[in-house]
Amino acid sequence: MIKNDNQILVIFGASGDLTARKLIPAIYNLYKKDYLPEKYAIVGVGRTSYDDEEFRQKAVIENEHIKKEGDKSLEDFAKLIHYHSLDTSNKEDYKGLSDRLHSIDDDFGTNCNVIFYLSVPPSLYGVIPKHLAYAGLNEEKSGWTRLIIEKPFGYDLESAKELNKTLLEDYREDQIYRIDHYLGKETVQNLLVTRFSNSIFEPLWNRNYIHRVEITSAESVGVEKRGGYYDGSGALRDMVQNHLLQLIGLVAMEPPVKSDANSIRNEKLKVFQSLRPMTPEDVKNNVIRGQYTSSKIKGEEVKGYREEEGVDPESKTETFVALKFFIDNWRWSGVPFYIRSGKKLPTRVSEVVIHFKPNHHRLFSQSQKINSQNMLVLRIQPDEGVLLKFGMKVPGQGFDVKNVNMDFLYSDLTDAYVPDAYERLILDCMQGDATLYARGDSVEAAWEFIDPILKAWKEDSSIPIYGYPAGTWGPENVDDLIEGEHMMWRYPCKNLAEDGIFCEL
Structure with a gap:
């Protein structure tokens, strides 16, 4: 210790x-x-x-x-x-x-x-x-x-730069700890260990073997009593700019030279600097925003977002956002990344999904489903763990192939104490370890990617905001973002090993 x-x-x-x-x-x-x-x-x-x-x-x-x-x-x-x-x-x-x-x-x-x-x-x-x-x-x-x-570290790129400038007038960067509780989660930290301590994964962690990367952060609750605050923020600012881009940094970064704070944060910065900028046309085609509308969930009437306390009845603030984007570097060239986050979705779940490419010669293609690629799921919450999906022969005549699961759950480690995210982050600051804290240049680089989306939404009234009934997985057209015929998001359940849009929640 x-x-x-x-x-x-x-x-x-x-x-x-x-x-x-x-x-x-x-x-x-x-x-x-x-x-x-x-x-x-x-x-x-x-x-x-x-x-x-x-x-x-x-x-x-x-x-x-x-x-x-x-x-x-x-x-x-x-x-x-x-x-x-x-x-x-x-x-x-x-x-x-x-x-x-x-x-x-x-x-x-x-x-x-x-x-x-x-x-x-x-x-x-x-x-x-x-x-x-x-x-x-x-x-x-x-x-x-x-x-x-x-957080939030600024409201947009300009305010983030102004805040950093103000802080650095009186403090060194190594004195400033920008806390993001997502990075304190044990399962988020496990991303680095899964990638860099297992030789079966790192050689495959690139454009040659990965079809797409998908991150979901879903909440089953609405804005609760935070309507006034949330209406000035929205899902893109509240979740994507900080939490989910930080996850992208861990998923996509190159192996650091050392496991110290500077080395890891340097590699994350390179990822943010490699994000392909969004043009107004990209925002139209590759970003979907939505707002939950009133519905019935388990027989109970649920308010729509615009009916919540403190929310403008004409609000265009998004409670759901999904986007497709690219990282322009050698490792990830041409690989689409997908993020979705929203409120009033069917269940509370956060996870990273790595979809591997199918074999070039699909020997058993007639007996396999089209969308049956190998899949690695890194579950952040709840039912924390890791799930690998791969094909196995169904017993009997012929070569019928079925996807099966191999999983590990943190709950199986009955004697292990899993610290709360704030425990870990406060302890790290006490020890002067900034590895899991955001650095000023990374914050600004993340805002540089997000700002054009916010600007397009503000300036182009033709970009729609779709309604989705509370308790569903967002706007109906959200699967259209995924490249490839018959490809779709993974629809997770509260249990790691289960999935499907109609699964028991």
Whole structure:
């Protein structure tokens, strides 16, 4: 186990939903697993006025997202937590925070090592770091300083560049940790291991053997109570620009020279720089957007997107997006990549599917289905695992061929503890490991690919937004994106080994 430096974690937005649901429970789990350093303190920061004891009660003792085990560990953990009230927009208030942190550092002996976690609205991503710098809290006189920023990293290319420019005025790139919780999932990290530690896969991982790559991220819920926020974002910004392009980076990257953060992030950047730019005509032909409409799901009436609270009744914000694109480099030349993501789909599932090319001479073609290519499925959630589909002879006379499954499930590792994504990412930042964090140049490169799509949607009113009944797999024409006769998306079920558009969900 790596010995972590003594340190302070400062959480801005300490009374918010993310802190209660994810951050405090994740840190508590690290505490129970003995991953925290010997001297560690947490400081919640917000506008609301609490004293330390009041905040400990709210953040820990009464937190319904923490599994209470009836032992003393919860109370001991609560003693690590402090609270400081300030007005985040008033730079003078940050001098008081500086004094408070120096006092806690003296008491705990954390060697002036501090992580600032910005669990706040995106409008404050440039404000808080600037005010921290005004109070000298960006300086590394005797310890280190790190800054964790939640997505979204900008609203478009211009705003992403402006945010990066603002941050880099007061912080080095290696101090900035842009967190994407998708990359903290154990199954996402397994992409690298599957590719680069298995000699049966890496020689096939190219245009010579792969027909197409497909990524699905589906949610069965709608916008819930986030209609006001979501209506200004949409599926392309909310999911594709960050989560799913980051997955593409891991799937498509070249083998890094080393397994360190810079080497891996350098190779991911090359993938984003190789994405073929979308022309307005490409957007028309290769991107499909949709909005869920009212329907009945299991006998229950479900609202359409435009009927949700906080959503403009005339909204053109997409709740579903599917796109086909290409990566122009030697490895992937001519191989189509497909992404789809949406809300109010039949089930919650995220997975990567590698479709291999059929044999050049299909000896048993008459007994095989046309769409029966070998398939490798890397399931991210739920029923996490890996599935390989290949052909086997059906017992009996002749050569009838049937696709069969060979799978591995993480749940089979009954003794293995699979950490939550936030646990892994917070621990990595504590250790100064930025491998699973987005780098500024990669963020901008991803926006360079997404911006032309957003621009085309804004400027060309002839590009349709299709309706799809809530509980279905998106607009009816979405299979038309897939190249090849009788080719279609894999329609996953909640169980890894099952698929089919009408499967039991």
